[in-house]
Amino acid sequence: MSRFGIENLPYGVFSQPNERRRLGVRLGSSVVDLSLLGGLLDHQTLNPLMAAGPAMWTESRERVVEHVAAGADRIPLSEVTLHLPFEVADYTDFYSSEQHALNVSAILRPDSPGLPEHWRHLPIGYHGRSSTVVVSGTPIRRPSGQLGPGVFGPSRRLDIEAEVGFVVGVGGRRIGTGDFAEHVFGVTLVNDWSARDIQAWEYRPLGPFLAKSFATSMSPWVVPLSALAGVDSPPQDPEPLDYLRPAGPAYDLRLSVEWNDTRVSSPPFRSMYWTAAQQLAHLTSNGASVRTGDLYASGTVSGDRRDEVGSFLELTRNGQEPVKLTDGSVRGFLEDGDKITISGTTIGAAGVEIGLGEVTGTILP
Numbered sequence: 001m002s003r004f005g006i007e008n009l010p011y012g013v014f015s016q017p018n019e020r021r022r023l024g025v026r027l028g029s030s031v032v033d034l035s036l037l038g039g040l041l042d043h044q045t046l047n048p049l050m051a052a053g054p055a056m057w058t059e060s061r062e063r064v065v066e067h068v069a070a071g072a073d074r075i076p077l078s079e080v081t082l083h084l085p086f087e088v089a090d091y092t093d094f095y096s097s098e099q100h101a102l103n104v105s106a107i108l109r110p111d112s113p114g115l116p117e118h119w120r121h122l123p124i125g126y127h128g129r130s131s132t133v134v135v136s137g138t139p140i141r142r143p144s145g146q147l148g149p150g151v152f153g154p155s156r157r158l159d160i161e162a163e164v165g166f167v168v169g170v171g172g173r174r175i176g177t178g179d180f181a182e183h184v185f186g187v188t189l190v191n192d193w194s195a196r197d198i199q200a201w202e203y204r205p206l207g208p209f210l211a212k213s214f215a216t217s218m219s220p221w222v223v224p225l226s227a228l229a230g231v232d233s234p235p236q237d238p239e240p241l242d243y244l245r246p247a248g249p250a251y252d253l254r255l256s257v258e259w260n261d262t263r264v265s266s267p268p269f270r271s272m273y274w275t276a277a278q279q280l281a282h283l284t285s286n287g288a289s290v291r292t293g294d295l296y297a298s299g300t301v302s303g304d305r306r307d308e309v310g311s312f313l314e315l316t317r318n319g320q321e322p323v324k325l326t327d328g329s330v331r332g333f334l335e336d337g338d339k340i341t342i343s344g345t346t347i348g349a350a351g352v353e354i355g356l357g358e359v360t361g362t363i364l365p
């Protein structure tokens, strides 16, 4: 059964040899060319469509569905190159999984485990580096950096973070949680590659810097928000301040992390404490603006169980409890040549299961 039927139709940008980039939607294991539909659908990135706002998103989607339903030509995915679907403006990364925050504190800060005091009062985040957001399939060169006093070299504790990315279509500032769907165009999958040794040495007191800025991978497919079904958001205690209310929808996405050919984890996005609407409200609450193409990631998605965590730091307890892959090899952190694939599914707005596409990357020495 295809999770990429007519109820899904995520947007992407593709090209064929010696031809310009075109917008497309994924249908099964093929892509449907949208350039024939003209207007906002005949561009080399999604940015013009994203900037046009919800009324045009709905209208364009109706035309796309009609085109596909009428039996549009399909080009096999094996015959196209997929590109970054939009020009990434700014990139922000949150820290909104309570279980992830607890796990990381216990592993990295055993002297002060537990959530930071402010964690339940605001969605913690940091501003990342948009120029190193790369499309799925781009090889990831192992970063080098300071690993401790007097030591510079290749990271030995290279890790992943399985996250959900939200793509801003219409910019703005002081965006209330109730206006989320007026601004956010869609959802994608993100892998926030992280060098834990560089991070542990550099991060106090300003947070992640070179440990994460070398590469962030995203899926080539953006699932329009309207294809997703919102569900009730989790209870929050203490009650958030007014600008973070109402919380807005949660999304019941189930992620999957494969290390080479072994599925090692299934992170549950529904368990996130802060919603995407609250993250956007917080990000713009001081008067800062977001613009078309801004990407913000949810933070690492980790559930309660060991087979639900979104990072290998958690999965292998900082490398102390290695996992065995199906080929018999064992892993603490990423080795050269390892390939990571993050995928996701959910029951969409039409009541059928839809896929989020996937984000892959292979480690180069």
Ligand SMILES: O=C(O)/C=C/C(=O)CC(=O)CC(=O)O
Pocket (backbone or CB within 6 Å): 093, 094, 095, 096, 097, 100, 101, 104, 105, 108, 161, 163, 192, 194, 208, 298, 299, 300
């Ligand atoms: O707790 C820490 O010191 C560090 C946490 C992270 O590295 C996670 C980060 O990038 C935010 C997230 O993905 O949740």
Ligand SMILES: [Ca+2]
Pocket (backbone or CB within 6 Å): 093, 094, 161, 163, 192, 299, 300
């Ligand atoms: Ca992250």
Ligand SMILES: [Mg+2]
Pocket (backbone or CB within 6 Å): 191, 192, 193, 194, 211, 212, 213, 214, 215, 216
């Ligand atoms: Mg990163």
